[in-house]
Amino acid sequence: MSRAAASPPLVPPAKQEHDATLFGMGIFLASEFLLFGGLFTILVFYRIVHGHEVVEASKELHLWIGALNTVVLLTSSLAAALAAKSAKDGDQRLTQRLLLAAAALGAVFLVIKAGEYSLEYGDGMLPVPGGGGQLVEPLSRLFMNIYLVATGLHAVHLTIGIGLFVFTAFRIWHRSIRLPQDQLSIVVPTLYWHLVDIVWIFLYPALYLQR
Amino acid sequence: MPGLRALLPVYVALLALLATTLGASYLPLGGWSPVVSTAVALAKAALIAGFFMELRLEGAALRLAVFAGLFMCAILLVMSSVDPLTR
Known part of the structure:
Protein backbone atom coordinates (compact mmCIF):
# COMPACT_ATOMS: atom_id res chain seq x y z
CA MET A 1 0.00 0.00 0.00
CA SER A 2 1.53 3.32 -1.03
CA ARG A 3 1.73 6.31 1.30
CA ALA A 4 -0.39 8.48 -0.97
CA ALA A 5 -3.24 6.03 -0.83
CA ALA A 6 -3.11 5.88 2.97
CA SER A 7 -3.17 9.67 3.57
CA PRO A 8 -6.58 11.36 3.85
CA PRO A 9 -7.86 13.31 0.85
CA LEU A 10 -6.57 16.90 0.71
CA VAL A 11 -9.90 18.33 -0.44
CA PRO A 12 -12.32 18.45 2.50
CA PRO A 13 -15.79 17.03 1.96
CA ALA A 14 -18.26 19.64 0.67
CA LYS A 15 -20.39 19.49 3.83
CA GLN A 16 -17.36 20.11 6.05
CA GLU A 17 -16.23 23.05 3.89
CA HIS A 18 -19.76 24.47 3.94
CA ASP A 19 -20.02 24.27 7.74
CA ALA A 20 -16.51 25.64 8.33
CA THR A 21 -17.09 28.62 6.01
CA LEU A 22 -20.40 29.47 7.65
CA PHE A 23 -18.91 29.04 11.15
CA GLY A 24 -16.20 31.56 10.26
CA MET A 25 -18.86 33.92 8.89
CA GLY A 26 -20.86 33.43 12.09
CA ILE A 27 -17.89 34.52 14.22
CA PHE A 28 -17.47 37.59 12.03
CA LEU A 29 -21.18 38.42 12.38
CA ALA A 30 -20.90 38.02 16.17
CA SER A 31 -17.99 40.51 16.22
CA GLU A 32 -20.13 42.96 14.24
CA PHE A 33 -22.98 42.55 16.75
CA LEU A 34 -20.58 43.60 19.48
CA LEU A 35 -19.35 46.62 17.51
CA PHE A 36 -22.86 47.96 16.92
CA GLY A 37 -24.10 46.55 20.25
CA GLY A 38 -21.72 48.97 21.96
CA LEU A 39 -23.27 51.93 20.14
CA PHE A 40 -26.78 50.64 20.89
CA THR A 41 -25.86 50.28 24.58
CA ILE A 42 -24.69 53.91 24.67
CA LEU A 43 -28.07 54.97 23.24
CA VAL A 44 -29.95 52.91 25.84
CA PHE A 45 -27.76 54.39 28.61
CA TYR A 46 -28.49 57.94 27.38
CA ARG A 47 -32.16 57.23 27.27
CA ILE A 48 -32.19 55.98 30.88
CA VAL A 49 -29.97 58.75 32.29
CA HIS A 50 -31.08 61.70 30.14
CA GLY A 51 -34.56 60.59 29.01
CA HIS A 52 -36.07 64.04 28.45
CA GLU A 53 -33.13 65.44 26.47
CA VAL A 54 -32.86 62.32 24.30
CA VAL A 55 -36.58 62.50 23.43
CA GLU A 56 -36.25 66.18 22.49
CA ALA A 57 -33.15 65.51 20.36
CA SER A 58 -34.74 62.48 18.68
CA LYS A 59 -37.80 64.53 17.69
CA GLU A 60 -35.51 66.72 15.57
CA LEU A 61 -34.64 63.78 13.30
CA HIS A 62 -36.56 63.15 10.06
CA LEU A 63 -38.59 60.12 11.17
CA TRP A 64 -40.29 59.54 7.80
CA ILE A 65 -37.04 59.67 5.82
CA GLY A 66 -35.75 57.00 8.19
CA ALA A 67 -38.94 54.95 7.70
CA LEU A 68 -38.58 55.20 3.90
CA ASN A 69 -34.98 54.05 4.18
CA THR A 70 -36.06 51.11 6.35
CA VAL A 71 -38.49 50.03 3.59
CA VAL A 72 -35.70 50.36 0.99
CA LEU A 73 -33.33 48.24 3.09
CA LEU A 74 -35.95 45.56 3.89
CA THR A 75 -36.71 45.29 0.15
CA SER A 76 -33.00 44.95 -0.63
CA SER A 77 -32.78 42.14 1.95
CA LEU A 78 -35.67 40.35 0.22
CA ALA A 79 -33.75 40.59 -3.07
CA ALA A 80 -30.59 39.28 -1.35
CA ALA A 81 -32.50 36.34 0.18
CA LEU A 82 -33.98 35.51 -3.25
CA ALA A 83 -30.48 35.72 -4.75
CA ALA A 84 -29.23 33.12 -2.25
CA LYS A 85 -32.19 30.87 -3.09
CA SER A 86 -31.67 31.12 -6.85
CA ALA A 87 -27.94 30.48 -6.36
CA LYS A 88 -28.81 27.22 -4.61
CA ASP A 89 -31.09 26.41 -7.57
CA GLY A 90 -28.20 27.10 -9.95
CA ASP A 91 -29.87 29.97 -11.83
CA GLN A 92 -26.82 32.14 -12.62
CA ARG A 93 -28.65 34.85 -14.53
CA LEU A 94 -31.36 35.40 -11.94
CA THR A 95 -28.83 35.37 -9.08
CA GLN A 96 -26.78 38.02 -10.85
CA ARG A 97 -29.81 40.25 -11.45
CA LEU A 98 -31.04 39.92 -7.87
CA LEU A 99 -27.60 40.79 -6.48
CA LEU A 100 -27.48 43.88 -8.66
CA ALA A 101 -31.04 44.82 -7.65
CA ALA A 102 -30.11 44.57 -3.95
CA ALA A 103 -26.95 46.63 -4.57
CA ALA A 104 -29.01 49.28 -6.43
CA LEU A 105 -31.45 49.50 -3.49
CA GLY A 106 -28.45 49.86 -1.18
CA ALA A 107 -27.29 52.77 -3.33
CA VAL A 108 -30.79 54.30 -3.12
CA PHE A 109 -30.52 54.07 0.69
CA LEU A 110 -27.19 55.91 0.62
CA VAL A 111 -28.56 58.66 -1.66
CA ILE A 112 -31.57 59.19 0.65
CA LYS A 113 -29.25 59.16 3.68
CA ALA A 114 -26.97 61.75 2.04
CA GLY A 115 -30.02 63.93 1.36
CA GLU A 116 -31.03 63.60 5.00
CA TYR A 117 -27.53 64.56 6.19
CA SER A 118 -27.61 67.65 3.96
CA LEU A 119 -31.03 68.65 5.36
CA GLU A 120 -29.62 68.32 8.89
CA TYR A 121 -26.50 70.22 7.88
CA GLY A 122 -28.70 73.02 6.53
CA ASP A 123 -30.66 73.07 9.81
CA GLY A 124 -27.43 73.35 11.81
CA MET A 125 -28.11 69.97 13.44
CA LEU A 126 -25.12 67.96 12.18
CA PRO A 127 -22.09 67.94 14.51
CA VAL A 128 -19.53 68.52 11.77
CA PRO A 129 -17.42 71.66 11.13
CA GLY A 130 -19.79 74.44 10.09
CA GLY A 131 -22.94 72.30 10.54
CA GLY A 132 -23.75 72.20 14.25
CA GLY A 133 -24.80 75.80 14.86
CA GLN A 134 -28.15 74.88 16.43
CA LEU A 135 -26.66 72.27 18.77
CA VAL A 136 -26.26 74.55 21.79
CA GLU A 137 -27.44 72.00 24.37
CA PRO A 138 -24.48 69.74 25.26
CA LEU A 139 -26.73 66.65 25.51
CA SER A 140 -28.39 67.17 22.15
CA ARG A 141 -24.92 67.62 20.64
CA LEU A 142 -23.90 64.34 22.30
CA PHE A 143 -26.99 62.59 20.88
CA MET A 144 -26.28 63.92 17.38
CA ASN A 145 -22.65 62.79 17.73
CA ILE A 146 -23.81 59.22 18.38
CA TYR A 147 -26.35 59.56 15.55
CA LEU A 148 -23.63 60.60 13.12
CA VAL A 149 -21.15 57.93 14.24
CA ALA A 150 -23.75 55.12 14.24
CA THR A 151 -25.39 55.99 10.90
CA GLY A 152 -22.01 56.81 9.35
CA LEU A 153 -20.55 53.45 10.42
CA HIS A 154 -23.68 51.74 9.09
CA ALA A 155 -23.31 53.59 5.76
CA VAL A 156 -19.68 52.42 5.52
CA HIS A 157 -20.85 48.83 6.05
CA LEU A 158 -23.55 49.24 3.42
CA THR A 159 -21.02 50.67 0.94
CA ILE A 160 -18.81 47.59 1.48
CA GLY A 161 -21.91 45.39 0.93
CA ILE A 162 -22.72 47.14 -2.37
CA GLY A 163 -19.11 46.60 -3.49
CA LEU A 164 -19.32 42.90 -2.51
CA PHE A 165 -22.57 42.37 -4.45
CA VAL A 166 -21.36 44.15 -7.59
CA PHE A 167 -18.07 42.20 -7.44
CA THR A 168 -19.94 38.90 -6.93
CA ALA A 169 -22.29 39.67 -9.86
CA PHE A 170 -19.20 40.41 -11.97
CA ARG A 171 -17.66 37.09 -10.95
CA ILE A 172 -20.81 35.24 -12.08
CA TRP A 173 -20.64 37.07 -15.43
CA HIS A 174 -16.91 36.30 -15.61
CA ARG A 175 -17.70 32.61 -14.91
CA SER A 176 -15.30 32.45 -11.96
CA ILE A 177 -18.37 31.55 -9.88
CA ARG A 178 -20.42 28.61 -11.14
CA LEU A 179 -23.77 27.79 -9.64
CA PRO A 180 -24.96 25.82 -7.79
CA GLN A 181 -21.54 24.34 -6.86
CA ASP A 182 -20.08 27.74 -5.75
CA GLN A 183 -23.26 28.82 -3.93
CA LEU A 184 -21.31 29.74 -0.77
CA SER A 185 -19.75 32.64 -2.71
CA ILE A 186 -23.28 34.07 -2.92
CA VAL A 187 -24.61 32.98 0.47
CA VAL A 188 -21.76 34.54 2.50
CA PRO A 189 -22.13 38.10 1.05
CA THR A 190 -25.92 37.90 1.51
CA LEU A 191 -25.43 36.97 5.20
CA TYR A 192 -23.35 40.14 5.56
CA TRP A 193 -26.06 42.15 3.81
CA HIS A 194 -28.75 40.86 6.19
CA LEU A 195 -26.51 41.78 9.12
CA VAL A 196 -26.30 45.37 7.85
CA ASP A 197 -30.10 45.35 7.54
CA ILE A 198 -30.53 44.03 11.11
CA VAL A 199 -28.17 46.74 12.41
CA TRP A 200 -30.40 49.38 10.81
CA ILE A 201 -33.51 47.73 12.28
CA PHE A 202 -32.07 48.39 15.76
CA LEU A 203 -30.57 51.81 15.01
CA TYR A 204 -33.81 53.17 13.51
CA PRO A 205 -35.97 53.05 16.68
CA ALA A 206 -33.01 53.81 18.98
CA LEU A 207 -32.29 57.03 17.07
CA TYR A 208 -35.52 58.16 15.39
CA LEU A 209 -38.33 56.77 17.54
CA GLN A 210 -37.40 57.94 21.06
CA ARG A 211 -40.61 59.32 22.44
CA MET B 1 -39.01 33.16 -9.08
CA LEU B 57 -31.84 25.44 8.30
CA GLU B 58 -28.12 25.84 8.95
CA GLY B 59 -25.82 23.75 11.14
CA ALA B 60 -25.28 24.17 14.85
CA ALA B 61 -21.85 25.84 14.42
CA LEU B 62 -23.20 28.96 12.68
CA ARG B 63 -26.14 29.28 15.04
CA LEU B 64 -23.85 28.86 18.05
CA ALA B 65 -21.49 31.61 16.81
CA VAL B 66 -24.36 34.03 16.17
CA PHE B 67 -25.97 33.16 19.51
CA ALA B 68 -22.65 33.77 21.31
CA GLY B 69 -22.52 37.27 19.76
CA LEU B 70 -26.09 38.00 20.84
CA PHE B 71 -25.41 36.67 24.34
CA MET B 72 -22.37 38.94 24.74
CA CYS B 73 -24.44 41.91 23.53
CA ALA B 74 -27.11 41.04 26.10
CA ILE B 75 -24.50 40.95 28.88
CA LEU B 76 -23.15 44.34 27.75
CA LEU B 77 -26.63 45.84 27.63
CA VAL B 78 -27.92 44.41 30.93
CA MET B 79 -24.78 45.12 32.95
CA SER B 80 -24.61 48.68 31.62
CA SER B 81 -28.28 49.33 32.40
CA VAL B 82 -28.24 47.98 35.96
CA ASP B 83 -26.28 50.93 37.36
CA PRO B 84 -28.36 53.83 35.93
CA LEU B 85 -31.66 52.00 36.55
CA THR B 86 -30.92 51.42 40.25
CA ARG B 87 -29.50 54.83 41.14
Missing part, protein backbone atom coordinates in the same frame (compact mmCIF):
# COMPACT_ATOMS: atom_id res chain seq x y z
CA PRO B 2 -37.92 30.40 -6.64
CA GLY B 3 -38.61 31.20 -3.03
CA LEU B 4 -40.70 34.31 -3.67
CA ARG B 5 -43.87 32.55 -2.57
CA ALA B 6 -42.21 31.60 0.74
CA LEU B 7 -40.40 34.90 1.37
CA LEU B 8 -43.08 37.41 0.37
CA PRO B 9 -45.18 36.84 3.54
CA VAL B 10 -42.02 37.38 5.62
CA TYR B 11 -41.39 40.66 3.79
CA VAL B 12 -44.99 41.78 4.35
CA ALA B 13 -44.67 40.87 8.05
CA LEU B 14 -41.49 42.97 8.27
CA LEU B 15 -43.31 45.97 6.75
CA ALA B 16 -46.22 45.44 9.17
CA LEU B 17 -43.78 45.42 12.10
CA LEU B 18 -42.24 48.66 10.81
CA ALA B 19 -45.73 50.22 10.73
CA THR B 20 -46.32 48.90 14.26
CA THR B 21 -43.16 50.46 15.67
CA LEU B 22 -43.88 53.76 13.87
CA GLY B 23 -47.44 53.80 15.21
CA ALA B 24 -46.33 52.87 18.73
CA SER B 25 -43.85 55.76 18.76
CA TYR B 26 -46.83 58.17 18.63
CA LEU B 27 -48.55 56.56 21.61
CA PRO B 28 -47.92 58.07 25.06
CA LEU B 29 -45.98 55.08 26.37
CA GLY B 30 -43.38 57.07 28.27
CA GLY B 31 -40.60 54.86 29.59
CA TRP B 32 -42.13 51.79 27.90
CA SER B 33 -41.65 53.25 24.42
CA PRO B 34 -38.03 52.02 24.00
CA VAL B 35 -39.03 48.61 25.42
CA VAL B 36 -41.80 48.26 22.81
CA SER B 37 -39.63 49.46 19.92
CA THR B 38 -36.77 47.14 20.92
CA ALA B 39 -39.17 44.19 21.17
CA VAL B 40 -40.45 44.94 17.65
CA ALA B 41 -36.85 45.25 16.42
CA LEU B 42 -36.05 41.84 17.96
CA ALA B 43 -39.06 40.32 16.16
CA LYS B 44 -37.91 41.81 12.82
CA ALA B 45 -34.35 40.56 13.39
CA ALA B 46 -35.69 37.07 14.21
CA LEU B 47 -37.69 37.01 10.95
CA ILE B 48 -34.65 38.06 8.92
CA ALA B 49 -32.32 35.60 10.69
CA GLY B 50 -34.77 32.70 10.43
CA PHE B 51 -36.14 33.15 6.91
CA PHE B 52 -33.83 35.48 4.92
CA MET B 53 -30.54 34.17 6.38
CA GLU B 54 -32.05 30.67 6.77
CA LEU B 55 -30.29 30.20 10.10
CA ARG B 56 -33.11 27.81 11.03
Whole structure:
Protein backbone atom coordinates (compact mmCIF):
# COMPACT_ATOMS: atom_id res chain seq x y z
CA MET A 1 0.00 0.00 0.00
CA SER A 2 1.53 3.32 -1.03
CA ARG A 3 1.73 6.31 1.30
CA ALA A 4 -0.39 8.48 -0.97
CA ALA A 5 -3.24 6.03 -0.83
CA ALA A 6 -3.11 5.88 2.97
CA SER A 7 -3.17 9.67 3.57
CA PRO A 8 -6.58 11.36 3.85
CA PRO A 9 -7.86 13.31 0.85
CA LEU A 10 -6.57 16.90 0.71
CA VAL A 11 -9.90 18.33 -0.44
CA PRO A 12 -12.32 18.45 2.50
CA PRO A 13 -15.79 17.03 1.96
CA ALA A 14 -18.26 19.64 0.67
CA LYS A 15 -20.39 19.49 3.83
CA GLN A 16 -17.36 20.11 6.05
CA GLU A 17 -16.23 23.05 3.89
CA HIS A 18 -19.76 24.47 3.94
CA ASP A 19 -20.02 24.27 7.74
CA ALA A 20 -16.51 25.64 8.33
CA THR A 21 -17.09 28.62 6.01
CA LEU A 22 -20.40 29.47 7.65
CA PHE A 23 -18.91 29.04 11.15
CA GLY A 24 -16.20 31.56 10.26
CA MET A 25 -18.86 33.92 8.89
CA GLY A 26 -20.86 33.43 12.09
CA ILE A 27 -17.89 34.52 14.22
CA PHE A 28 -17.47 37.59 12.03
CA LEU A 29 -21.18 38.42 12.38
CA ALA A 30 -20.90 38.02 16.17
CA SER A 31 -17.99 40.51 16.22
CA GLU A 32 -20.13 42.96 14.24
CA PHE A 33 -22.98 42.55 16.75
CA LEU A 34 -20.58 43.60 19.48
CA LEU A 35 -19.35 46.62 17.51
CA PHE A 36 -22.86 47.96 16.92
CA GLY A 37 -24.10 46.55 20.25
CA GLY A 38 -21.72 48.97 21.96
CA LEU A 39 -23.27 51.93 20.14
CA PHE A 40 -26.78 50.64 20.89
CA THR A 41 -25.86 50.28 24.58
CA ILE A 42 -24.69 53.91 24.67
CA LEU A 43 -28.07 54.97 23.24
CA VAL A 44 -29.95 52.91 25.84
CA PHE A 45 -27.76 54.39 28.61
CA TYR A 46 -28.49 57.94 27.38
CA ARG A 47 -32.16 57.23 27.27
CA ILE A 48 -32.19 55.98 30.88
CA VAL A 49 -29.97 58.75 32.29
CA HIS A 50 -31.08 61.70 30.14
CA GLY A 51 -34.56 60.59 29.01
CA HIS A 52 -36.07 64.04 28.45
CA GLU A 53 -33.13 65.44 26.47
CA VAL A 54 -32.86 62.32 24.30
CA VAL A 55 -36.58 62.50 23.43
CA GLU A 56 -36.25 66.18 22.49
CA ALA A 57 -33.15 65.51 20.36
CA SER A 58 -34.74 62.48 18.68
CA LYS A 59 -37.80 64.53 17.69
CA GLU A 60 -35.51 66.72 15.57
CA LEU A 61 -34.64 63.78 13.30
CA HIS A 62 -36.56 63.15 10.06
CA LEU A 63 -38.59 60.12 11.17
CA TRP A 64 -40.29 59.54 7.80
CA ILE A 65 -37.04 59.67 5.82
CA GLY A 66 -35.75 57.00 8.19
CA ALA A 67 -38.94 54.95 7.70
CA LEU A 68 -38.58 55.20 3.90
CA ASN A 69 -34.98 54.05 4.18
CA THR A 70 -36.06 51.11 6.35
CA VAL A 71 -38.49 50.03 3.59
CA VAL A 72 -35.70 50.36 0.99
CA LEU A 73 -33.33 48.24 3.09
CA LEU A 74 -35.95 45.56 3.89
CA THR A 75 -36.71 45.29 0.15
CA SER A 76 -33.00 44.95 -0.63
CA SER A 77 -32.78 42.14 1.95
CA LEU A 78 -35.67 40.35 0.22
CA ALA A 79 -33.75 40.59 -3.07
CA ALA A 80 -30.59 39.28 -1.35
CA ALA A 81 -32.50 36.34 0.18
CA LEU A 82 -33.98 35.51 -3.25
CA ALA A 83 -30.48 35.72 -4.75
CA ALA A 84 -29.23 33.12 -2.25
CA LYS A 85 -32.19 30.87 -3.09
CA SER A 86 -31.67 31.12 -6.85
CA ALA A 87 -27.94 30.48 -6.36
CA LYS A 88 -28.81 27.22 -4.61
CA ASP A 89 -31.09 26.41 -7.57
CA GLY A 90 -28.20 27.10 -9.95
CA ASP A 91 -29.87 29.97 -11.83
CA GLN A 92 -26.82 32.14 -12.62
CA ARG A 93 -28.65 34.85 -14.53
CA LEU A 94 -31.36 35.40 -11.94
CA THR A 95 -28.83 35.37 -9.08
CA GLN A 96 -26.78 38.02 -10.85
CA ARG A 97 -29.81 40.25 -11.45
CA LEU A 98 -31.04 39.92 -7.87
CA LEU A 99 -27.60 40.79 -6.48
CA LEU A 100 -27.48 43.88 -8.66
CA ALA A 101 -31.04 44.82 -7.65
CA ALA A 102 -30.11 44.57 -3.95
CA ALA A 103 -26.95 46.63 -4.57
CA ALA A 104 -29.01 49.28 -6.43
CA LEU A 105 -31.45 49.50 -3.49
CA GLY A 106 -28.45 49.86 -1.18
CA ALA A 107 -27.29 52.77 -3.33
CA VAL A 108 -30.79 54.30 -3.12
CA PHE A 109 -30.52 54.07 0.69
CA LEU A 110 -27.19 55.91 0.62
CA VAL A 111 -28.56 58.66 -1.66
CA ILE A 112 -31.57 59.19 0.65
CA LYS A 113 -29.25 59.16 3.68
CA ALA A 114 -26.97 61.75 2.04
CA GLY A 115 -30.02 63.93 1.36
CA GLU A 116 -31.03 63.60 5.00
CA TYR A 117 -27.53 64.56 6.19
CA SER A 118 -27.61 67.65 3.96
CA LEU A 119 -31.03 68.65 5.36
CA GLU A 120 -29.62 68.32 8.89
CA TYR A 121 -26.50 70.22 7.88
CA GLY A 122 -28.70 73.02 6.53
CA ASP A 123 -30.66 73.07 9.81
CA GLY A 124 -27.43 73.35 11.81
CA MET A 125 -28.11 69.97 13.44
CA LEU A 126 -25.12 67.96 12.18
CA PRO A 127 -22.09 67.94 14.51
CA VAL A 128 -19.53 68.52 11.77
CA PRO A 129 -17.42 71.66 11.13
CA GLY A 130 -19.79 74.44 10.09
CA GLY A 131 -22.94 72.30 10.54
CA GLY A 132 -23.75 72.20 14.25
CA GLY A 133 -24.80 75.80 14.86
CA GLN A 134 -28.15 74.88 16.43
CA LEU A 135 -26.66 72.27 18.77
CA VAL A 136 -26.26 74.55 21.79
CA GLU A 137 -27.44 72.00 24.37
CA PRO A 138 -24.48 69.74 25.26
CA LEU A 139 -26.73 66.65 25.51
CA SER A 140 -28.39 67.17 22.15
CA ARG A 141 -24.92 67.62 20.64
CA LEU A 142 -23.90 64.34 22.30
CA PHE A 143 -26.99 62.59 20.88
CA MET A 144 -26.28 63.92 17.38
CA ASN A 145 -22.65 62.79 17.73
CA ILE A 146 -23.81 59.22 18.38
CA TYR A 147 -26.35 59.56 15.55
CA LEU A 148 -23.63 60.60 13.12
CA VAL A 149 -21.15 57.93 14.24
CA ALA A 150 -23.75 55.12 14.24
CA THR A 151 -25.39 55.99 10.90
CA GLY A 152 -22.01 56.81 9.35
CA LEU A 153 -20.55 53.45 10.42
CA HIS A 154 -23.68 51.74 9.09
CA ALA A 155 -23.31 53.59 5.76
CA VAL A 156 -19.68 52.42 5.52
CA HIS A 157 -20.85 48.83 6.05
CA LEU A 158 -23.55 49.24 3.42
CA THR A 159 -21.02 50.67 0.94
CA ILE A 160 -18.81 47.59 1.48
CA GLY A 161 -21.91 45.39 0.93
CA ILE A 162 -22.72 47.14 -2.37
CA GLY A 163 -19.11 46.60 -3.49
CA LEU A 164 -19.32 42.90 -2.51
CA PHE A 165 -22.57 42.37 -4.45
CA VAL A 166 -21.36 44.15 -7.59
CA PHE A 167 -18.07 42.20 -7.44
CA THR A 168 -19.94 38.90 -6.93
CA ALA A 169 -22.29 39.67 -9.86
CA PHE A 170 -19.20 40.41 -11.97
CA ARG A 171 -17.66 37.09 -10.95
CA ILE A 172 -20.81 35.24 -12.08
CA TRP A 173 -20.64 37.07 -15.43
CA HIS A 174 -16.91 36.30 -15.61
CA ARG A 175 -17.70 32.61 -14.91
CA SER A 176 -15.30 32.45 -11.96
CA ILE A 177 -18.37 31.55 -9.88
CA ARG A 178 -20.42 28.61 -11.14
CA LEU A 179 -23.77 27.79 -9.64
CA PRO A 180 -24.96 25.82 -7.79
CA GLN A 181 -21.54 24.34 -6.86
CA ASP A 182 -20.08 27.74 -5.75
CA GLN A 183 -23.26 28.82 -3.93
CA LEU A 184 -21.31 29.74 -0.77
CA SER A 185 -19.75 32.64 -2.71
CA ILE A 186 -23.28 34.07 -2.92
CA VAL A 187 -24.61 32.98 0.47
CA VAL A 188 -21.76 34.54 2.50
CA PRO A 189 -22.13 38.10 1.05
CA THR A 190 -25.92 37.90 1.51
CA LEU A 191 -25.43 36.97 5.20
CA TYR A 192 -23.35 40.14 5.56
CA TRP A 193 -26.06 42.15 3.81
CA HIS A 194 -28.75 40.86 6.19
CA LEU A 195 -26.51 41.78 9.12
CA VAL A 196 -26.30 45.37 7.85
CA ASP A 197 -30.10 45.35 7.54
CA ILE A 198 -30.53 44.03 11.11
CA VAL A 199 -28.17 46.74 12.41
CA TRP A 200 -30.40 49.38 10.81
CA ILE A 201 -33.51 47.73 12.28
CA PHE A 202 -32.07 48.39 15.76
CA LEU A 203 -30.57 51.81 15.01
CA TYR A 204 -33.81 53.17 13.51
CA PRO A 205 -35.97 53.05 16.68
CA ALA A 206 -33.01 53.81 18.98
CA LEU A 207 -32.29 57.03 17.07
CA TYR A 208 -35.52 58.16 15.39
CA LEU A 209 -38.33 56.77 17.54
CA GLN A 210 -37.40 57.94 21.06
CA ARG A 211 -40.61 59.32 22.44
CA MET B 1 -39.01 33.16 -9.08
CA PRO B 2 -37.92 30.40 -6.64
CA GLY B 3 -38.61 31.20 -3.03
CA LEU B 4 -40.70 34.31 -3.67
CA ARG B 5 -43.87 32.55 -2.57
CA ALA B 6 -42.21 31.60 0.74
CA LEU B 7 -40.40 34.90 1.37
CA LEU B 8 -43.08 37.41 0.37
CA PRO B 9 -45.18 36.84 3.54
CA VAL B 10 -42.02 37.38 5.62
CA TYR B 11 -41.39 40.66 3.79
CA VAL B 12 -44.99 41.78 4.35
CA ALA B 13 -44.67 40.87 8.05
CA LEU B 14 -41.49 42.97 8.27
CA LEU B 15 -43.31 45.97 6.75
CA ALA B 16 -46.22 45.44 9.17
CA LEU B 17 -43.78 45.42 12.10
CA LEU B 18 -42.24 48.66 10.81
CA ALA B 19 -45.73 50.22 10.73
CA THR B 20 -46.32 48.90 14.26
CA THR B 21 -43.16 50.46 15.67
CA LEU B 22 -43.88 53.76 13.87
CA GLY B 23 -47.44 53.80 15.21
CA ALA B 24 -46.33 52.87 18.73
CA SER B 25 -43.85 55.76 18.76
CA TYR B 26 -46.83 58.17 18.63
CA LEU B 27 -48.55 56.56 21.61
CA PRO B 28 -47.92 58.07 25.06
CA LEU B 29 -45.98 55.08 26.37
CA GLY B 30 -43.38 57.07 28.27
CA GLY B 31 -40.60 54.86 29.59
CA TRP B 32 -42.13 51.79 27.90
CA SER B 33 -41.65 53.25 24.42
CA PRO B 34 -38.03 52.02 24.00
CA VAL B 35 -39.03 48.61 25.42
CA VAL B 36 -41.80 48.26 22.81
CA SER B 37 -39.63 49.46 19.92
CA THR B 38 -36.77 47.14 20.92
CA ALA B 39 -39.17 44.19 21.17
CA VAL B 40 -40.45 44.94 17.65
CA ALA B 41 -36.85 45.25 16.42
CA LEU B 42 -36.05 41.84 17.96
CA ALA B 43 -39.06 40.32 16.16
CA LYS B 44 -37.91 41.81 12.82
CA ALA B 45 -34.35 40.56 13.39
CA ALA B 46 -35.69 37.07 14.21
CA LEU B 47 -37.69 37.01 10.95
CA ILE B 48 -34.65 38.06 8.92
CA ALA B 49 -32.32 35.60 10.69
CA GLY B 50 -34.77 32.70 10.43
CA PHE B 51 -36.14 33.15 6.91
CA PHE B 52 -33.83 35.48 4.92
CA MET B 53 -30.54 34.17 6.38
CA GLU B 54 -32.05 30.67 6.77
CA LEU B 55 -30.29 30.20 10.10
CA ARG B 56 -33.11 27.81 11.03
CA LEU B 57 -31.84 25.44 8.30
CA GLU B 58 -28.12 25.84 8.95
CA GLY B 59 -25.82 23.75 11.14
CA ALA B 60 -25.28 24.17 14.85
CA ALA B 61 -21.85 25.84 14.42
CA LEU B 62 -23.20 28.96 12.68
CA ARG B 63 -26.14 29.28 15.04
CA LEU B 64 -23.85 28.86 18.05
CA ALA B 65 -21.49 31.61 16.81
CA VAL B 66 -24.36 34.03 16.17
CA PHE B 67 -25.97 33.16 19.51
CA ALA B 68 -22.65 33.77 21.31
CA GLY B 69 -22.52 37.27 19.76
CA LEU B 70 -26.09 38.00 20.84
CA PHE B 71 -25.41 36.67 24.34
CA MET B 72 -22.37 38.94 24.74
CA CYS B 73 -24.44 41.91 23.53
CA ALA B 74 -27.11 41.04 26.10
CA ILE B 75 -24.50 40.95 28.88
CA LEU B 76 -23.15 44.34 27.75
CA LEU B 77 -26.63 45.84 27.63
CA VAL B 78 -27.92 44.41 30.93
CA MET B 79 -24.78 45.12 32.95
CA SER B 80 -24.61 48.68 31.62
CA SER B 81 -28.28 49.33 32.40
CA VAL B 82 -28.24 47.98 35.96
CA ASP B 83 -26.28 50.93 37.36
CA PRO B 84 -28.36 53.83 35.93
CA LEU B 85 -31.66 52.00 36.55
CA THR B 86 -30.92 51.42 40.25
CA ARG B 87 -29.50 54.83 41.14
